Amino acid sequence: MKKRTSLIAVSALIAVSLTGCGFVKVVPIGEEGQYTGKTTFDSGAESSSDWTSVSEEITNTATDLTELLNGDGIASPASAVSGKATIVEFNTETPKHYLLVTVEGYTGDEEIRIQAGGVYSGTAIRDAQTLKAFEDFTNQTEWSQYAKSLNGEADTQVVAPLALDDSVAGKTVTFAGAAAESTGKVTITPVSLTIE
Amino acid sequence: MKSKKVLAGLMTAAMVSSMFAGAVFADETEAATEAAAEAAGELLPGGGSKIIYCITPSTSNVYFKTVQDLATSTGEELGYEVKCFSHDDDAAAQLELFEAAIADGAAAIVCDNAGADASVEAVQKAYDAGIPTFLVDREINQSGLAAAQLVADNAQGAAAIAEAWVEAMNYEGKYAELLGLETDTNCQVRSENFHSVIDEYPDLEMVAQQSANWDQTEAYSKTEAILQSNPEITGIICGNDTMACGAVQACLDAGRDDIKIIGVDGSDDAAAYIKSGNMVGTALQQIALITQTAVEEADAYLNGTAPAEEKQLIPCVAVTAENVDKLAGFVYTE
Numbered sequence: 001m002k003k004r005t006s007l008i009a010v011s012a013l014i015a016v017s018l019t020g021c022g023f024v025k026v027v028p029i030g031e032e033g034q035y036t037g038k039t040t041f042d043s044g045a046e047s048s049s050d051w052t053s054v055s056e057e058i059t060n061t062a063t064d065l066t067e068l069l070n071g072d073g074i075a076s077p078a079s080a081v082s083g084k085a086t087i088v089e090f091n092t093e094t095p096k097h098y099l100l101v102t103v104e105g106y107t108g109d110e111e112i113r114i115q116a117g118g119v120y121s122g123t124a125i126r127d128a129q130t131l132k133a134f135e136d137f138t139n140q141t142e143w144s145q146y147a148k149s150l151n152g153e154a155d156t157q158v159v160a161p162l163a164l165d166d167s168v169a170g171k172t173v174t175f176a177g178a179a180a181e182s183t184g185k186v187t188i189t190p191v192s193l194t195i196e
Numbered sequence: 197m198k199s200k201k202v203l204a205g206l207m208t209a210a211m212v213s214s215m216f217a218g219a220v221f222a223d224e225t226e227a228a229t230e231a232a233a234e235a236a237g238e239l240l241p242g243g244g245s246k247i248i249y250c251i252t253p254s255t256s257n258v259y260f261k262t263v264q265d266l267a268t269s270t271g272e273e274l275g276y277e278v279k280c281f282s283h284d285d286d287a288a289a290q291l292e293l294f295e296a297a298i299a300d301g302a303a304a305i306v307c308d309n310a311g312a313d314a315s316v317e318a319v320q321k322a323y324d325a326g327i328p329t330f331l332v333d334r335e336i337n338q339s340g341l342a343a344a345q346l347v348a349d350n351a352q353g354a355a356a357i358a359e360a361w362v363e364a365m366n367y368e369g370k371y372a373e374l375l376g377l378e379t380d381t382n383c384q385v386r387s388e389n390f391h392s393v394i395d396e397y398p399d400l401e402m403v404a405q406q407s408a409n410w411d412q413t414e415a416y417s418k419t420e421a422i423l424q425s426n427p428e429i430t431g432i433i434c435g436n437d438t439m440a441c442g443a444v445q446a447c448l449d450a451g452r453d454d455i456k457i458i459g460v461d462g463s464d465d466a467a468a469y470i471k472s473g474n475m476v477g478t479a480l481q482q483i484a485l486i487t488q489t490a491v492e493e494a495d496a497y498l499n500g501t502a503p504a505e506e507k508q509l510i511p512c513v514a515v516t517a518e519n520v521d522k523l524a525g526f527v528y529t530e
Binding site: 094119139143144148182 | 335347349350351352355359363367384385388389392393396397505507509511514518519
């Protein structure tokens with residue numbers, strides 16, 4: 001009798017302990033959202049909630065642009081930079097608007113542009129921040145969408161409020177942002193801009 | 197009483213066996229063991245030999261030949277024998293090659309795989325046999341099985357060369373797109389990222405989009421047909437260089453040297469067309485660098501040091517007339 005009780009107890013125990021893995025539902029790839037509540041990746045929501053910390057990090061870790069250009073140069077793929085520059089022109093000849101600027105103390109050949117409206121390009125802001133990494137995203141497409149959405153934030157939060165026009169030529173701009181270099185051109189995507 | 201005991205015993209046995217029969221339970225035990233092994237920092241020992249297996253798609257594409265050649269030279273330098281095989285993008289053939297590697301006691305496998313989902317089984321088999329796999333070029337949809345996945349950043353590469361193309365198009369005009377094999381992850385990633393850039397410009401209009409299945413001859417005939425039906429196009433964007441070269445030939449044969457063409461890969465054929473002005477550019481996947489790194493990481497792994505990250509994204513380089521001189525044999529030299 002005693003044996004029988006223990007046998008039942010053992011079976012009951014096994015039954016209970018196996019329940020956790022006994023009922024596993026196979027969920028097809030792409031349909032996880034129906035079960036977890038997680039919907040398709042929303043890069044816009046992700047970048048807008050990260051923007052404050054991303055722009056703070058870039059501002060706080062920035063190196064003076066002149067110092068960088070005269071020293072080691074812009075890192076690949078991007079460097080956090082800041083500084084003061086003179087605006088040569090607000091260029092809107094192409095859909096990629098930018099401020100062409102010069103910085104005091106740099107006499108090299110690199111042309112320096114600050115992206116300022118229209119279509120933004122590159123992944124500099126994403127690449128200069130360290131709060132999120134590729135591993136935090138499902139695949140390279142999401143990682144690239146994240147970069148694009150951060151550029152969108154730069155436009156909404158930094159550039160658009162300035163309502164730039166030709167009158168900025170000759171003025172001074174104080175900036176922080178992420179810089180990328182390619183073929184003789186430094187392109188900065190700003191996280192803060194003050195024009196005076 | 198005795199028969200009751202036997203019955204109870206049989207019932208218990210039946211119950212337990214029915215529960216154990218579910219593969220789910222076995223998998224979970226395995227997963228738990230793996231997790232424990234990982235937590236303890238244990239590395240896979242390899243199959244006992246000093247042989248590295250290098251398994252790639254067909255070497256009729258010079259890109260994959262580069263993988264095999266560099267795996268061989270790097271591996272031999274490090275004291276391994278390197279055996280190279282092609283799976284021809286057939287997951288079943290790939291599985292057989294993995295099984296051969298296991299039977300051969302391979303120390304490690306370097307693989308440019310035959311599909312993000314279809315390759316999981318093969319990599320799992322090697323893992324279960326204690327052989328570390330180093331994936332190059334393409335990723336698989338599972339983490340924790342491969343010792344490393346060194347992935348070419350196709351998203352960034354496609355976007356970067358699309359930027360150059362948009363400028364060459366002067367931000368306007370009608371164009372066509374040649375897609376790769378549509379079931380291939382890279383086909384989707386490249387196309388999506390071309391469009392993430394191009395679609396921002398309202399004056400650029402796509403009037404034809406067809407698959408040429410990564411193939412040069414097919415790209416030639418598709419381009420020929422597109423030029424007849426849409427002679428107004430001034431640009432063609434292509435998912436790889438092989439198709440881009442086919443498109444260039446079709447355009448030249450039709451007397452259209454005004455068409456702006458881009459590809460992805462960074463092949464020497466594409467480089468020649470960039471130099472002659474027939475192609476705007478390509479996105480170099482640094483496959484030489486990726487392969488070399490993978491073999492070096494395999495050697496370090498077998499000597500006790502695992503790579504810091506499993507998934508490593510290697511950036512592509514946008515190659516245009518401005519920097520094409522730095523490209524040769526899939527190597528970009530600053």
